[in-house]
Amino acid sequence: MIIYALSWLGFGLILGFIINWQLTIILYSLICIFILILYFESRLITLSTSLQRETLEQASILSMESMDNIRTVHQLNKQGSLADKYESLTNQCLKIARRYCVIHSAVWSINFAFPWFVASALYESGLMLVDHGVLQPKDLIWLYVYVFFTLGSTDAAYMLIYELGQSTSAVANFLDLFDLIPKIDNNSTDGMEITDLKGDIEFDQVHFVYPSRPNRVIYKNFNLHIKSGQSVAIVGEFRIKYKLTNELYYNKIMNIIEIEKFSIFFRLSNSSETIET
CATH class of the missing domain: 1.20.1560.10 (ABC transporter type 1, transmembrane domain)
Incomplete structure (x- = not known):
């Protein structure tokens, strides 16, 4: 034409x-x-x-x-x-x-x-x-x-x-x-990797958003203290929060996380150490 x-x-x-x-x-x-x-x-x-x-x-x-x-x-x-x-x-x-x-x-x-x-x-x-x-x-x-x-x-x-x-x-x-340049590098090796996790876990004023979706806040002023041996379920409004928690911690502490449907359980060994995130 x-x-x-x-x-x-x-x-x-x-x-x-x-x-x-x-x-x-x-x-x-x-x-x-x-x-x-x-x-x-x-x-x-x-x-x-x-x-x-x-x-x-x-x-x-x-x-x-x-x-x-x-x-x-x-x-x-x-x-x-x-x-x-x-x-x-x-x-x-x-x-x-x-x-x-x-x-x-x-x-x-x-x-x-x-x-x-x-x-x-x-x-x-x-x-x-x-x-x-x-x-x-x-x-x-x-x-x-x-x-x-x-x-x-x-x-x-x-x-x-x-x-x-x-x-x-x-x-x-x-x-x-x-x-398009991905804002999340899946092959990145930067940051600290926890190899031997023992003791309590403490979340202090955690604020998290995906770099590709900065307007959608996943966690804001999130506070949580998990004692050694304690089971805690984190349930969010949408499934994306379950996926987020899985992505943040599953690969790093694979042996001590159990995922059951919509709940994530942390099982820690007895120790007096405290890890702040």
């Missing part, structure tokens, strides 16, 4: 210089304005698609977490608040679509009227050239052919602009994956 549009545009350019160079300059000046309008519409479609995709992704994550942790959600009676948040996200997506739909309609009306405006301007310019003796009346027939071939490229470009805007957003999101 792009080759089709460019071929029509090139043929119209050659035919225009054969007929009259003044009309060609007028026409291609108007086509440059049309290209700017198409570029604005393409950017508008790309921005609208990106905003709607981000909002729908948040709604999808919320629904997946709710379904994965449906028992916890039911026990904490969070159905109403989660439903309200999901409805808020979907309404936000509809507002984005409605806002850009109005702007898109205005741009579409300009694009729809553009060929008729160009044809009228060329015919008016052609009649003025006939009055000045630059063109002959029979040349107006060639002018009709000239307008037909040249504006055929604008019709093809307008048909492509919506798909181009959406594909640009998808390609940009796809290329970002190649440039």
Whole structure:
């Protein structure tokens, strides 16, 4: 389709210089304005698609977490608040679509009227050239052919602009994956590794968030003291807290942690040592 549009545009350019160079300059000046309008519409479609995709992704994550942790959600009676948040996200997506739909309609009306405006301007310019003796009346027939071939490229470009805007957003999101640098290095060996854990464990004002999701606080001002030989269950609002505790301590003290469904038990040997984390 792009080759089709460019071929029509090139043929119209050659035919225009054969007929009259003044009309060609007028026409291609108007086509440059049309290209700017198409570029604005393409950017508008790309921005609208990106905003709607981000909002729908948040709604999808919320629904997946709710379904994965449906028992916890039911026990904490969070159905109403989660439903309200999901409805808020979907309404936000509809507002984005409605806002850009109005702007898109205005741009579409300009694009729809553009060929008729160009044809009228060329015919008016052609009649003025006939009055000045630059063109002959029979040349107006060639002018009709000239307008037909040249504006055929604008019709093809307008048909492509919506798909181009959406594909640009998808390609940009796809290329970002190649440039993405993980904030969590799974192969990192930095930090202290506890090889022989004995005694009590004490959590003092622990604040933890994932680097990739800094807005979601997992632990805030978390205080816990586990005595030697004591079994403690840490139960969070969502399963992510269970996974977090598993990731923090399972690989380091594998032999003394037992995971049973939604509870994590610490079993320590008798000692008077205290480990602060």
